[in-house]
Amino acid sequence: MKKFLSAIALCVVTLTAGVKPERTYQEPDDPVEIADAELSKWDKVGKLEAIWGTVDSLYSRSLVPSVTPYETFRLEGWKGERLSAQLLLYTRRGLENVVCGVADLKSGSHAISGDLVKAQFVRYTIADKSDKGCTCGRSVIQPAVLNPDMIDTLSVFNMKPMTVRPVWVTIDLPHDAVPGIYTSEIIVSAKGIKKIRVPFE
Numbered sequence: 438m439k440k441f442l443s444a445i446a447l448c449v450v451t452l453t454a455g456v457k458p459e460r461t462y463q464e465p466d467d468p469v470e471i472a473d474a475e476l477s478k479w480d481k482v483g484k485l486e487a488i489w490g491t492v493d494s495l496y497s498r499s500l501v502p503s504v505t506p507y508e509t510f511r512l513e514g515w516k517g518e519r520l521s522a523q524l525l526l527y528t529r530r531g532l533e534n535v536v537c538g539v540a541d542l543k544s545g546s547h548a549i550s551g552d553l554v555k556a557q558f559v560r561y562t563i564a565d566k567s568d569k570g571c572t573c574g575r576s577v578i579q580p581a582v583l584n585p586d587m588i589d590t591l592s593v594f595n596m597k598p599m600t601v602r603p604v605w606v607t608i609d610l611p612h613d614a615v616p617g618i619y620t621s622e623i624i625v626s627a628k629g630i631k632k633i634r635v636p637f638e
Contacts, residue, residue, distance in 0.1 A: 445493055458576040464561050467499045467583045475500055479599045482529040485636050487625050488521045490603065498561050498601050502527060510637035517612045524556075524604040524635065525622060531598040542608075544617035553611065555604050556623075558594045559603035560587040594628075 478501040489510045490500060496502055498634050502525050514520045526535070537558075539551035567598040596602050606623075623635040 468581050474620040485528050490525045508613045522606040532596040534592045535627045542619040545621040547615040553609040556606045557588045560589045562586045598618040
């Protein structure tokens with residue numbers, strides 16, 4: 438019988454001298470008009486904020502996330518299992534050179550290599566609106582939305598003002614991992630800001 442394992446990942450977002458964003462494609466504009474009441478919510482957002490979302494939700498790039506903070510964000514899994522989580526970064530003014538790195542996961546004297554953890558930026562694409570009037574082959578008269586869809590391989594990312602950027606975190610638990618609670622935090626940093634630490638276990 439497999440032993441139960443509660444696992445933790447660490448995503449460290451760091452800025453190093455001379456880091457330059459990699460070349461990538463230009464995301465489309467949001468085709469949905471954003472109401473003034475929603476736009477005004479960005480006035481209360483800081484230079485950079487981060488919060489855990491759920492893997493079952495699609496989050497708008499243009500709207501401040503409406504997410505209830507976790508008292509303790511926890512992932513649980515079996516040996517040999519892949520775990521997934523979604524972190525939301527959002528900024529009022531925009532950010533340059535956001536980078537994600539991963540540290541080892543630790544539980545007492547035991548550790549899981551950070552090489553088994555990935556934290557990747559999620560990119561947005563145009564999609565059919567999810568309602569009964571849409572078909573797979575969208576025509577020009579059918580509504581469209583901007584949805585998070587592609588998990589990118591970019592290691593460096595620039596965030597535009599008043600945008601949300603999901604980060605998809607995956608953890609491959611080793612078959613020989615020692616059962617336990619592995620605690621850590623995500624450390625988010627970018628050019629011109631202080632580090633933000635997002636704990637989880």
